[in-house]
Structures are given as structure tokens and as C-alpha cells.
């Protein structure tokens with residue numbers, strides 16, 4: 001038995017931005033409320049438990065940051081060594097701090113996530129170290145529980161499920177979860193799966209791997225997703241879509257979520273909301289009830305926040321008189 005208290009995350013209804021997203025009802029699944037601040041914990045707890053069962057001597061993953069934070073935390077809890085392979089200089093500061101804090105061994109490579117994943121696959125194939133990327137099916141089994149919770153929380157599946165897509169494990173897992181809910185009578189229907197990639201890292205949209213993916217949303221800076229087929233199956237079977245949003249659209253949604261909904265998420269998570277807003281602008285929204293998966297916390301990436309937000313800071317004296325004068329109160 002292994003747990004850090006993952007899952008059972010809140011589903012919170014939008015107060016202010018549903019209309020801008022072109023839907024009648026908008027709900028946010030707050031996956032940042034997981035123990036390491038992202039959705040990765042749901043699958044990681046299962047993958048690490050199964051690695052222990054299998055007698056692994058340690059765990060390894062490639063990561064854009066959140067998988068490594070999660071792997072490092074569960075390895076620490078379980079008393080296992082963890083090794084994380086990350087693209088040098090491309091990991092958000094908060095995520096790097098987590099891997100360091102949990103005591104992981106960090107391998108910084110000169111290359112991108114896709115190179116790191118290939119290296120992790122090779123090393124784990126040759127050793128008794130378990131690979132805990134989402135190519136490990138236990139990760140998908142854990143992650144699909146979020147779909148169960150949404151059906152439970154809403155009483156049925158939503159009309160649309162908006163989700164960011166990077167390595168494509170999460171959209172694959174949600175689709176599996178929603179399919180199982182429908183099969184077992186826990187939902188009367190499937191949602192349309194609406195996946196969103198960053199425009200500079202949108203291989204599934206363009207239909208070909210991207211050799212040098214680029215985006216401000218470093219979590220989804222992935223050019224050759226491992227679960228590509230799972231993502232296109234989710235899209236096609238649900239009559240959904242996978243489209244691209246630009247970095248500017250991502251930052252607009254990032255600001256809107258924080259200032260209008262009180263939800264500070266990381267840029268990758270804002271891509272789901274940016275996607276809904278884009279569909280609405282282009283008059284392609286399906287309306288109804290949508291759930292956006294807010295995959296990770298805004299505190300993970302303070303550098304992006306400070307570089308893109310305009311602080312409303314007033315330097316002033318310390319007395320009540322100074323403060324009232326500064327605020328004209």
C-alpha cells in the first residue's frame with residue numbers, strides 16, 4: 001500500500017468565463033490539488049507500487065518536469081532510488097526544486113524530452129530499474145480514475161472534455177476511464193474529447209513528429225508523443241478534436257484563469273481553456289457542459305509568471321496615512 005493522498009480532486013464550476021469558452025456550463029478539475037501539484041500522481045502511485053511488486057531496484061523516467069517531481073516523491077515515500085532524465089535548462093524552476101527536494105538523481109541531457117524518453121527506455125530495458133513514464137500501462141490505469149471522479153461529481157459524463165496534450169498519456173487515460181464508466185452504467189454517454197497542443201509542439205495536429213518543439217508551456221514541449229495512437233483513438237472514437245493553440249493564446253487563458261476565476265495554473269494547463277476560447281471565437285463551440293482539466297499548479301513555473309504578468313505594485317511608506325494616500329482612500 002502506497003499513497004501520498006492523491007486523487008479525489010475538486011471539480012469547481014466557473015463563475016465568470018464560461019461564456020468566453022462558448023459553453024453553458026464550465027467546470028475545472030483541479031489536478032493541481034494532488035500532492036506534488038499535478039495530475040501525474042494518480043498514475044505514479046500505481047506505477048511505483050507495481051515496480052516494488054516486481055522487485056525493481058529503482059525507478060526512472062524522462063520528463064518535462066511534472067513526471068519527475070511525482071516519481072521523485074513516490075520513490076522517496078517508498079524508499080526507492082529515483083533517476084530522472086530531463087532536457088537541460090528546459091524544466092520549470094518549481095519542478096526542478098521538487099526533484100531536488102525529494103532526493104532524486106537528476107540526469108540533465110543535451111536534447112529534448114523525446115531524446116530523454118528514448119534514453120530512459122534503453123536504460124530500463126537493460127537493467128532492473130523500472131520505467132515509470134506513461135508508456136508503463138500502470139500509469140494509465142491510475143490516471144483514468146480522474147474520469148471516474150468527474151462522472152461521479154457531475155452525475156454523468158460532460159459533453160466536452162478539454163485537456164492539454166503533450167506525451168498524450170493523459171488524454172488516453174481519460175478516454176479509457178470514460179469508456180469504462182459508460183460500459184458500467186456510471187455514465188449515460190461519452191464526452192467529446194477536445195485535446196490541445198501548443199502550436200510549436202503540435203505533432204498530432206500536423207500529423208508528423210516535430211524535431212525541435214518550442215513553446216512557453218514547457219510541460220508539453222514534446223515532438224513525438226509516446227501515446228500518439230491512444231490520443232488519435234480518443235479523438236476519433238469520441239468524435240472530438242485535437243488542435244493547436246499559440247503561446248499568446250495560452251498566456252491569455254493563463255491570465256484569465258487567474259484574474260477571473262482565482263485559478264493560478266501552469267501554462268500547459270491553460271492550453272485546455274485557450275482551446276475552448278479559440279473554438280468559441282471561431283464559432284465551432286459545441287456548447288453544453290464542458291470540463292477543463294487543469295493539470296498543474298501555477299507555482300510550478302514562477303519564471304513564466306514573472307515574465308508575462310504585469311504586477312500591480314505600489315512602493316509606499318508604512319503608515320496608514322501613506323497607504324491611504326497611495327490608494328486615494
Ligand code: AN7
Nearest residue numbers: 063064066067166167168169170219296
Ligand atoms: C501540467 O512531466 O510529459 O499528454 O514529463 O506536466 O499526458 O503528457 C508532462 C505533461 C499537461 C501533458 N499538463 O500530459 C512530464 C510530462 C501538464 C503536464 C501535460 C503535462 P500528457
